[in-house]
Ligand SMILES: Nc1ncnc2c1ncn2[C@@H]1O[C@H](COP(=O)(O)OP(=O)(O)OP(=O)(O)O)[C@@H](O)[C@H]1O
């Protein structure tokens with residue numbers, strides 16, 4: 340049986356379809372472009388030398404090296420550090436908001452958290468550079484405060500809003516019946532939140548972690564300003580270069596067609612791959628969270 | 632008085648904000664017996680039940696007046712340890728609400744909360760509680776499996792086991808069988824019969840046959856007031872109050 344569709348209806352449906360296809364087209368375009376642009380350098384340098392090489396000396400006149408292991412590890416450590424610092428703080432903030440805070444206080448904190456999410460990353464970088472970096476240098480008595488630690492702290496603050504709002508939603512969705520059962524058994528409210536509510540929300544918390552990792556891996560501007568940007572093998576109190584900042588720093592002056600420039604695209608490809616994996620994990624976590 | 636009262640209400644009033652849900656309730660609940668609370672929807676049965684373990688504290692803006700004692704102790708005394716009270720007065724809810732954990736962890740939750748860490752003691756408590764709740768045989772081989780995989784009736788018996796594991800003296804049941812099929816309901820009614828040897832049970836039910844089958848005493852509530860409180864058989868065969876008679880004969884409610 341044929342359904343008669345009104346012209347206006349048809350036009351709108353076509354518009355929706357075109358918009359949806361555009362989004363998909365962009366994803367495909369970026370993917371294809373990154374692969375095409377990123378593969379030549381990897382082929383020339385060699386996959387293992389590129390991924391596992393410990394030296395990045397892209398502008399060396401006679402013996403340039405293109406090993407990005409320092410940047411990979413820095414990005415991984417940086418994200419891990421941001422998670423270790425940011426997730427507990429974010430989670431407990433969410434627990435407080437969802438369960439313990441008086442409604443009026445929660446009504447004050449939630450907009451503040453959303454505001455935090457809206458601050459441009461360059462502002463985080465500025466504050467990190469002008470406040471955090473000098474403070475770290477003074478406290479830890481370092482020659483310079485631009486360190487992996489500084490970047491971790493900035494990233495931790497930057498992922499807070501998403502960790503808080505995702506955890507908040509997951510905790511608020513925990514059925515009230517679980518908490519009542521726990522209280523009726525003589526558990527205190529705090530015991531109840533920690534032993535019943537939080538475990539019941541673990542899918543959402545996993546999603547918050549994955550979201551945080553994605554943000555931390557992908558951030559460039561803020562950490563560019565606080566990490567020092569020397570492509571060292573990472574250690575907590577030394578100057579480091581991330582995958583993102585590695586691209587951002589050298590793209591300005593890498594000559595078109597040079598191996599250096601091509602290698603920067605290869606870094607982009609690696610970064611893209613990381614983000615893809617994290618997104619898949621995030622989707623799995625969200626699905627698990629929804630299924631309880 | 633032949634029977635010892637374990638819970639006593641004297642002129643108990645209860646308010647949700649400005650709305651009064653209980654009016655001058657005075658009754659003595661005997662120890663080691665099953666007491667049923669009946670009455671039309673909204674008459675305050677749940678409210679009364681939830682004053683006994685102070686679950687009403689969770690609702691903001693509530694207030695009580697009068698006296699409610701548990702073994703002579705004022706339940707609403709300032710400074711009373713509510714967690715200790717709730718440990719001695721267990722509760723089973725209308726909708727089965729096992730935690731999303733293993734069957735074992737569900738039952739062990741209460742004892743662990745109260746500091747029990749010895750594995751052997753926990754094993755023992757889990758087994759005796761599940762046996763007392765008449766569900767041991769059905770779950771003994773799947774203690775490590777999620778409690779959410781059980782049927783509704785099994786979940787409710789698990790919730791009873793979970794409440795028993797903290798070794799309470801009183802068990803409050805708020806329409807504990809209303810979400811269950813007739814066979815599961817019958818099993819839980821049998822269970823109540825066997826539990827009353829060791830526990831005082833206060834149960835809310837909409838099912839008058841059920842009150843008649845399992846309870847020793849029945850309290851009839853209407854609009855926040857206690858109309859009649861008598862031995863169950865007497866209340867159903869020779870109600871003293873016209874309103875009780877109207878209700879049990881189905882003339883309103
Ligand atoms: N959380 C609450 N906030 C405000 N009013 C409430 C609350 N809970 C119950 N009430 C009111 O108190 C009165 C008694 O309610 P209660 O739940 O005790 O009745 P009930 O006898 O258990 O009814 P039912 O048989 O439907 O469960 C009702 O008028 C109800 O609207």
Ligand SMILES: [Mg+2]
Pocket residue numbers: 676677678805835
């Ligand atoms: Mg009720």
